[in-house]
Amino acid sequence: MSFLYTNWWIIPLLITSFSGVLCPAMGSVLITHKRLLQVNLISHCVLPGLALAMALGIDPSIGGVFSGLVGAIAAESLTNKKNQNYEAVMNTILAGSMGLGVLLIPLLGIRIDLEAVLFGDLLTANLSDLIRTLIAFSAFISLVFFGYDKLVYIGLDPEGAASSGVNVSSLNLALGLTTALVIVSSMSAVGVILVIALLSTPTLLGLQKARSLWIAMIRSSIFGLLISLLGFSLAMVLNLPPGPLISVLCVISLILIPKNN
Amino acid sequence: MSSLIAENLTYSYSTNIPPALNKVSLKLEPGSLTALVGPNGAGKSTLLSLLQGINRPDQGEIKVDGSPLINNRCQVALMPQRGKLNWSFPITVEGLVSLGRVNHSKSTCCELEAALQRVGISHLSKRRLDSLSGGQQQRALLAKTLMNPANIFLLDEPCSALDPPAKEDFLIIIRQLADSGLTVFVSSHDWGTSLNAYDKVVVLDKIILASGSPQEVQEKLSSINYLRWKL
Numbered sequence: 385m386s387f388l389y390t391n392w393w394i395i396p397l398l399i400t401s402f403s404g405v406l407c408p409a410m411g412s413v414l415i416t417h418k419r420l421l422q423v424n425l426i427s428h429c430v431l432p433g434l435a436l437a438m439a440l441g442i443d444p445s446i447g448g449v450f451s452g453l454v455g456a457i458a459a460e461s462l463t464n465k466k467n468q469n470y471e472a473v474m475n476t477i478l479a480g481s482m483g484l485g486v487l488l489i490p491l492l493g494i495r496i497d498l499e500a501v502l503f504g505d506l507l508t509a510n511l512s513d514l515i516r517t518l519i520a521f522s523a524f525i526s527l528v529f530f531g532y533d534k535l536v537y538i539g540l541d542p543e544g545a546a547s548s549g550v551n552v553s554s555l556n557l558a559l560g561l562t563t564a565l566v567i568v569s570s571m572s573a574v575g576v577i578l579v580i581a582l583l584s585t586p587t588l589l590g591l592q593k594a595r596s597l598w599i600a601m602i603r604s605s606i607f608g609l610l611i612s613l614l615g616f617s618l619a620m621v622l623n624l625p626p627g628p629l630i631s632v633l634c635v636i637s638l639i640l641i642p643k644n645n
Numbered sequence: 646m647s648s649l650i651a652e653n654l655t656y657s658y659s660t661n662i663p664p665a666l667n668k669v670s671l672k673l674e675p676g677s678l679t680a681l682v683g684p685n686g687a688g689k690s691t692l693l694s695l696l697q698g699i700n701r702p703d704q705g706e707i708k709v710d711g712s713p714l715i716n717n718r719c720q721v722a723l724m725p726q727r728g729k730l731n732w733s734f735p736i737t738v739e740g741l742v743s744l745g746r747v748n749h750s751k752s753t754c755c756e757l758e759a760a761l762q763r764v765g766i767s768h769l770s771k772r773r774l775d776s777l778s779g780g781q782q783q784r785a786l787l788a789k790t791l792m793n794p795a796n797i798f799l800l801d802e803p804c805s806a807l808d809p810p811a812k813e814d815f816l817i818i819i820r821q822l823a824d825s826g827l828t829v830f831v832s833s834h835d836w837g838t839s840l841n842a843y844d845k846v847v848v849l850d851k852i853i854l855a856s857g858s859p860q861e862v863q864e865k866l867s868s869i870n871y872l873r874w875k876l
Binding site for chain 1: 697698699723725729730731734735736737740741744747771773
């Protein structure tokens, strides 16, 4: 408990809390829109952008968001074409992007702590990680504030929304961009791979009998915050990495889902 | 009260396949209830998407109250097939119905209540959509469509998943809508006596095979022996 006498844990704790609220809220939108596979693709597409940005000497998160957005556009294009094998194609691109990212590290001669990017390294998080998380949080709040009705309509009836004049492509692109921001912002907390657990599990709990997307987002965020704080606290006490511990707690919390679902 | 006239509509999904619709003409009278029947793949949903302005015909034109459809799209509303909706989405009946006004002026509580009452489900307004029966879900979807400030309503196979009593109830509701002055055009797999519930029947199989009162259409189609191998 010696960490209580220092203040290095305050920023990691704040990042844990914001990611714990933000990821499940975002996950509620993505799961109800049946877009989790696209999210997986975006998360795997982040790594090549991170590597390129580092080689070019710019903020890695900008490169990560950019390549995540390219992944989002690829996912959107594949989904719209409705090719019956699009899931297989998407999974191939997903694996290829990760492979490309790993290859770029030695090819460009840069140093990236791959383990930290993929699985998070909360204890070394700094103020810029917190700012990144707050930017992603603001982007998500803006998306929900200005487009809630349209997000609901697209999730329920995409063709009907389009025929009613809702610009479905633009909104899906905004959703892809926000998703990329959320994934990159969660890099320090749980990593770009383990973020899927924080996007999905609390949402599965929060969606139970929710009467609106808004209620599902609030409930999911509460579950996400509890899981994240518990994971962070246990990691401190047991001296374990918080990201993987939070992911394992997500899996354990699946037992809370009623059996008839 | 609005009328819709479509003349010589031709539409292809791709240049290297035969047209889904070929020179289709029809007229929907104000305050009428018309059935659009035909086998699977006949082009019923394609025709409805053209009449609502989602797709543009390759040839032909559509007029609403004498003006081109493009200037009058708000007069036409489409109720989609139930398979197009994500029924597990977390939303209540009143949440669904209020979406009928997205991109139009905001709905008032009275308008929402009126739409729910018109289809007889105001007591279900707070229920989650996926907790309703198939018939109740279709009524909720109809109420959402009725929130559009339109006079012409196109319903794409609204009775396809309903049991006979629910189907009968649904037909009573759409008859009441037509009697109140709305123009209702319903695509359906109905045949035989169940078509007597409609004022007019249009039989489509990429072209218009027959059009007229239910009796006229059945006589015409039996004379060309169409039903034995198609419907």
